[in-house]
Amino acid sequence: MRIIHFTSLLLFFAMYLLVKIPGGILWLKPWLPDLYGMGDLYRFSYLAEYRDSSFHLAPPPAVPETNTCLFVLGDSFAGPFEKAHYPGTAAYSFVNWNQFPNWKVALHTDKSFRNLFLIECSEKHIQLRFSDGEFRKFLSPAAGKGEAGFQLEEKRSGFSANLEKWTGRPQVTDQNLHMLLFSNEAVLQIKETKAAMNRLVFGRIAAEVEEFPEKKMLLQRMTTDMDYMYMSAFRPLSKEKEDEYVRNMGSMVKHFKALGVDSVAFAFIPNPVSVIAPDYKNRSYNQLIPRLEQRISETGAGCISVFDEFSVKKEKVFRRGDTHWNVSGEKIWLEKAHKWLRGNLSDMAKEAQ
Amino acid sequence: MLFNSAEFLFLFLPFCLLLHFFLKSRVQKALALLLLSAWFYMAAFPVYIFLLLGLIALDYGGVILMDRCKGLLRKFWLWICLGSNIALLASFKYWNFIAENCNLLGADLPLHSWILPVGLSFHTFQSMSYVLEVYRKAWPAERNLLRYALYILFFPQMVAGPVERPQNILPQLHQFPPFNRADLMEGLFMLARGLFMKAAVADRLALYVNPAFEHSARISATQAMLAMLFFSFQIYADFSGYSNMALGTARMLGVRLMVNFRQPYLAGSLTDFWRRWHISLSTWFRDYLYIPLGGNRKGIFRSSFNLLLVFLVSGLWHGAGWNFLLWGLLHGIGLVAENYFFSDKQASFSWLRWLITQAWVLLCWVFFRAVSMENARQMFAAVLRLRESTYTIEFADQEIIAALLLCLALPLAEYYRVQEKAFSKQPLASIVLIFTAAYFFGNFNAGSFLYFQF
Numbered sequence: 168m169r170i171i172h173f174t175s176l177l178l179f180f181a182m183y184l185l186v187k188i189p190g191g192i193l194w195l196k197p198w199l200p201d202l203y204g205m206g207d208l209y210r211f212s213y214l215a216e217y218r219d220s221s222f223h224l225a226p227p228p229a230v231p232e233t234n235t236c237l238f239v240l241g242d243s244f245a246g247p248f249e250k251a252h253y254p255g256t257a258a259y260s261f262v263n264w265n266q267f268p269n270w271k272v273a274l275h276t277d278k279s280f281r282n283l284f285l286i287e288c289s290e291k292h293i294q295l296r297f298s299d300g301e302f303r304k305f306l307s308p309a310a311g312k313g314e315a316g317f318q319l320e321e322k323r324s325g326f327s328a329n330l331e332k333w334t335g336r337p338q339v340t341d342q343n344l345h346m347l348l349f350s351n352e353a354v355l356q357i358k359e360t361k362a363a364m365n366r367l368v369f370g371r372i373a374a375e376v377e378e379f380p381e382k383k384m385l386l387q388r389m390t391t392d393m394d395y396m397y398m399s400a401f402r403p404l405s406k407e408k409e410d411e412y413v414r415n416m417g418s419m420v421k422h423f424k425a426l427g428v429d430s431v432a433f434a435f436i437p438n439p440v441s442v443i444a445p446d447y448k449n450r451s452y453n454q455l456i457p458r459l460e461q462r463i464s465e466t467g468a469g470c471i472s473v474f475d476e477f478s479v480k481k482e483k484v485f486r487r488g489d490t491h492w493n494v495s496g497e498k499i500w501l502e503k504a505h506k507w508l509r510g511n512l513s514d515m516a517k518e519a520q
Numbered sequence: 521m522l523f524n525s526a527e528f529l530f531l532f533l534p535f536c537l538l539l540h541f542f543l544k545s546r547v548q549k550a551l552a553l554l555l556l557s558a559w560f561y562m563a564a565f566p567v568y569i570f571l572l573l574g575l576i577a578l579d580y581g582g583v584i585l586m587d588r589c590k591g592l593l594r595k596f597w598l599w600i601c602l603g604s605n606i607a608l609l610a611s612f613k614y615w616n617f618i619a620e621n622c623n624l625l626g627a628d629l630p631l632h633s634w635i636l637p638v639g640l641s642f643h644t645f646q647s648m649s650y651v652l653e654v655y656r657k658a659w660p661a662e663r664n665l666l667r668y669a670l671y672i673l674f675f676p677q678m679v680a681g682p683v684e685r686p687q688n689i690l691p692q693l694h695q696f697p698p699f700n701r702a703d704l705m706e707g708l709f710m711l712a713r714g715l716f717m718k719a720a721v722a723d724r725l726a727l728y729v730n731p732a733f734e735h736s737a738r739i740s741a742t743q744a745m746l747a748m749l750f751f752s753f754q755i756y757a758d759f760s761g762y763s764n765m766a767l768g769t770a771r772m773l774g775v776r777l778m779v780n781f782r783q784p785y786l787a788g789s790l791t792d793f794w795r796r797w798h799i800s801l802s803t804w805f806r807d808y809l810y811i812p813l814g815g816n817r818k819g820i821f822r823s824s825f826n827l828l829l830v831f832l833v834s835g836l837w838h839g840a841g842w843n844f845l846l847w848g849l850l851h852g853i854g855l856v857a858e859n860y861f862f863s864d865k866q867a868s869f870s871w872l873r874w875l876i877t878q879a880w881v882l883l884c885w886v887f888f889r890a891v892s893m894e895n896a897r898q899m900f901a902a903v904l905r906l907r908e909s910t911y912t913i914e915f916a917d918q919e920i921i922a923a924l925l926l927c928l929a930l931p932l933a934e935y936y937r938v939q940e941k942a943f944s945k946q947p948l949a950s951i952v953l954i955f956t957a958a959y960f961f962g963n964f965n966a967g968s969f970l971y972f973q974f
Binding site: 169172173175176179180182183186326327330331334337340341344345348349360361364365368369370371373374 | 521522527535539541559567727918919922960
């Protein structure tokens with residue numbers, strides 16, 4: 168009996184370590200179900216009909232490398248792509264906005280190489296990232312030496328931060344624990360029953376999402392609710408704010424060009440609601456992306472725009488229980504990105520002549 | 521770490537219980553519990569553990585020195601201990617409030633942005649209770665540092681009470697009964713009840729109350745009245761839920777904490793209400809402030825003054841803001857009026873008096889919940905001006921009806937002791953049923969307990 172208790176004590180201790188140690192849960196990741204993959208909005212709501220699996224577009228056939236280096240500052244939209252998705256690039260490097268301020272960019276120093284910088288941003292984050300107070304955070308310094316790409320520095324943390332990393336962070340611990348214990352199929356069934364019951368009896372679903380029954384999809388509330396100052400697609404956007412974002416985008420372009428980047432492009436990925444239902448619940452879309460894209464030439468950068476095509480294809484390019492695009496959406500975006508890359512290659516060729 | 525978090529329910533608590541079962545020696549148990557309590561405390565802002573340990577060391581040493589002295593020197597040590605607790609509380613909790621108000625009068629005092637240590641008001645009051653009891657020679661100074669540290673740090677009640685007395689808890693920490701199945705079942709039952717109150721009642725009602733107070737300038741009279749009613753049940757369910765979970769957790773470890781709530785919304789007078797609401801704090805103020813000030817022994821004027829002062833301090837204890845002060849003052853005024861017009865000894869239960877009492881309590885809660893005086897004013901204005909709503913609170917009609925029925929059923933279920941009767945007949949089934957109901961009807965995204973901010 169004592170052995171059983173001792174073993175269970177050890178088991179709990181080991182489990183505690185797994186969820187508490189920074190990165191501990193990652194050791195088990197291959198054996199755990201991918202809750203994010205089932206849909207980030209499904210993960211909030213647990214409404215069974217919106218559960219699906221994530222698939223990413225397979226890379227196109229390889230082509231011979233050219234003297235181009237592609238640097239992408241982006242988020243979870245461009246994040247899953249790899250070098251193979253951008254055929255012909257000699258070097259490819261991706262950094263997430265969230266990784267500031269610990270990144271530096273090392274450009275290819277060989278003059279025969281062209282350094283291309285792509286700034287990808289989902290619509291709900293545009294107003295935050297390009298506002299006066301924020302955009303300077305992302306003006307990374309140039310790295311001294313090294314292979315071309317983004318270089319991430321390990322943040323040196325003080326005693327207090329280290330203590331917190333090992334003992335605190337209750338939200339991270341809870342998240343890890345949910346991943347470890349409550350993401351298996353049996354528990355998901357219980358969660359889905361609870362969600363279905365609450366919707367049926369009280370008409371209530373998770374606060375983070377809104378159901379869009381006409382399109383049989385979930386929408387992220389912060390993009391549809393006008394109370395969200397920066398993220399809402401329906402909160403009116405003043406001309407002053409538009410000017411501010413364009414000005415700051417221009418400053419970013421100047422900064423990266425001063426570091427040695429040859430060409431910069433912006434890519435704004437629309438919220439599903441902005442293209443599927445710009446008149447959602449009789450509100451009117453603030454036209455953030457079209458307004459900024461129209462003025463991109465003022466910043467000295469290029470533009471990879473998917474807005475018009477997404478507006479035509481609507482829900483066909485998005486996942487039903489997720490804020491992200493599906494394979495069709497990825498395909499459209501990659502085609503546009505390839506076109507921009509090819510344009511740069513032909514510019515190179517012209518310059519060489 | 522929150523009692524309603526997965527970390528607590530599925531890792532920390534089972535681990536503690538296993539250790540409690542596994543360890544046989546009392547010293548080992550106390551040491552393990554102390555380390556686990558420190559770990560529990562460090563889940564929020566770990567670095568503050570050093571502050572707390574410093575305070576524990578100071579009070580422990582100061583009280584031993586005080587115990588050895590007589591006369592002025594005894595008083596000196598008393599004030600060193602009390603002063604350090606009060607200074608800590610004042611610097612973290614009240615400095616900004618004082619400075620902001622002085623600055624309005626022309627001073628130029630700096631403000632700080634320190635995060636308030638979790639449970640500061642609770643454990644400083646518990647420390648002061650120990651210091652005062654030893655000073656009064658009502659309890660001997662604790663020589664065992666481990667036990668004294670556990671008296672302050674004991675995790676079930678460290679962050680939001682009950683504010684314990686040394687007489688109740690220190691002897692239990694000396695004895696530590698062995699693991700006991702009856703304690704485990706009763707503790708689980710209390711934990712389940714607490715979880716239900718927190719998740720299925722308080723955090724559910726919060727879904728109506730929070731947007732109503734946030735948009736107080738746009739809501740209708742009906743919405744404002746519903747929000748006021750729901751908040752009075754939200755705060756009760758939140759705090760009594762927490763207390764039940766604390767009591768249940770401690771019980772599973774073989775420790776019996778003092779009861780903190782006794783059906784306060786059935787109280788027929790304000791005096792009665794304060795005998796039933798947050799009992800550990802009310803009795804603290806009674807024993808260490810009201811009675812030393814003279815209590816009700818020095819005539820009606822002095823006792824009225826004492827009451828007002830005690831409730832002002834109680835308001836301030838809850839939060840550094842004018843709304844909390846007003847909340848305390850209004851309760852003080854209510855009690856003074858009650859003492860003047862009614863004699864509590866002669867009073868038998870009257871529905872009219874119950875109604876007046878509960879209406880007063882409910883109105884006072886508006887100041888407690890409001891984020892500012894302006895917020896409170898807008899809530900009352902919404903009711904008085906009978907305006908139309910320009911804001912939709914996402915709370916379906918059937919959910920409102922269910923919430924109203926819950927507000928009615930809750931006091932009745934407590935009065936008729938429905939859950940206790942079910943537990944005495946079918947303990948395990950009751951526990952499972954309450955946990956299941958808490959899960960299926962509970963809102964687990966609401967975050968912290970309301971009283972954690974104090």
